[in-house]
Amino acid sequence: MQMPTYMSKFTSILAFVAILSACGSPAEQTVDPSRANASSSAEPNKEISAAPSNANAVTPSSNAARSNDPVRDGAPTSTKETITLQPEVPEGTKQTTLQYTMNAAYRFEPIAGSEAAKKAVLLTFDDGPKDETTLKAMLDTLDKHHTKAIFFVNGYRVKAKPELLKLIASRGQTIGNHSWDHVDLKKEDEKTVRKQIGDVQQIVKKTTGLTPRFFRPPFGSGGDLVKKIAAESELLFMTWSNGSLDWDASTKDKPEKVIANVMEQLHPGANILMHELPWTKDALDNLLTQLKNKGYAFIDPATIDTTPTTKPAK
Ligand SMILES: [Zn+2]
Structure with a gap:
């Protein structure tokens, strides 16, 4: 039996x-x-x-x-x-499912057939890695909200503090390329642009084992040449669609102003520009809570399709 x-x-x-x-x-x-x-x-x-x-x-x-x-x-x-x-x-x-695509205005839309939320924003932090205290607090806040962001880094800062880049990577955040010297690439010749972008790809790879897939030109300044070189380097070129103005004197030491600026410009698919700055660090927890309360989700950069939709300019 x-x-x-x-x-x-x-x-x-x-x-x-x-x-x-x-x-x-x-x-x-x-x-x-x-x-x-x-x-x-x-x-x-x-x-x-x-x-x-x-x-x-x-x-x-x-x-x-x-x-x-x-x-x-x-x-x-x-x-x-x-x-x-x-x-x-x-x-x-394990494979990450692509959920979002970026449009010509640097905004994000769910990929056709995806169940991703239309009301969603991408968080980005430029000009680091600079300061361990500020960075750690920002990473902790992102973790608290189960959120991922892109940290657009400069090569000379990575060279000075490689341990901070490793920290960003170890917390599962995404690293983007923001040129080596934070120069206005639109004013530079081809050789310089290639070096400014290429050297950052190299140092990030050497330091973390990861190869950046996203590029943002300093000052949002990049013409056809910069776009072409970014595309050839398999980087998705973007500026932003929602500027927090956290870099501006009007928001210095005023976290509430950073929040107000973002909320005023809020729209589905927003590409939010922020920086590794103390007042942005102080604003972050409250900002993320307010975004959630408005019904916004946070886009995981890993789910963004970086395949170029159009051929780079010749
Ligand atoms: Zn910058």
Whole structure:
């Protein structure tokens, strides 16, 4: 009588697996964004504790794969048992699904067929890495909000503080190329532009093992030549669509002004320009909370399609 009992148990497990696989994405179904927003608007300065912050995340599939994902951790024991019946996907073969594309105005739109949120923003921080205290606090705030950003770095700063670049990389943030010397590339000849861009690609690769995929010219100043060289270097060229003016004297030591500037220009797909600065660091937690309260998600740079949509200028 042993065989039939064993077989019936095995059959019921198979049936359970079938039911589970028909259920779709658990992360999608268990998160209630309206509740997350309601709880955070009641206490804007406190961390959202009850509702998972990834209610606003735009990459549910990649979040589900992370070991610290609250939905997966909270899954019933029986689910874990069924998972062991299936072969684990090796870490190296996990692929990030592309969700967003950038338009000619440097704004982001969900890729056709993607379930990514239209109301989403990209966070970017230029001109680092500079200061360990400022940078660490910004990274902590991004972590608190389960958010990724692009740090557009200058080569001469990386050379001075390679450990800070490693820190950015180790926290899973994205590194972008912002030229070596922060010069106005529009005024430079081809050889100089190539060196200004190429040397940053090299030092980032040497320091972190990562190759930047994004490029932003200093001062947003880049003509056809700079665009062509960026494209040849397999870099997505962008300026921004929402300037926080955090670099300007009018916002110095005024985090509330940084927030007000961003919120005034807010639009779906916004490409938000900020810098590694103390008052931006002080603004960040409140800013991210306000963006969430407005129903905005944060675009993970890893989900942006960097394939050029048009041929670079000849
Ligand atoms: Zn800059």
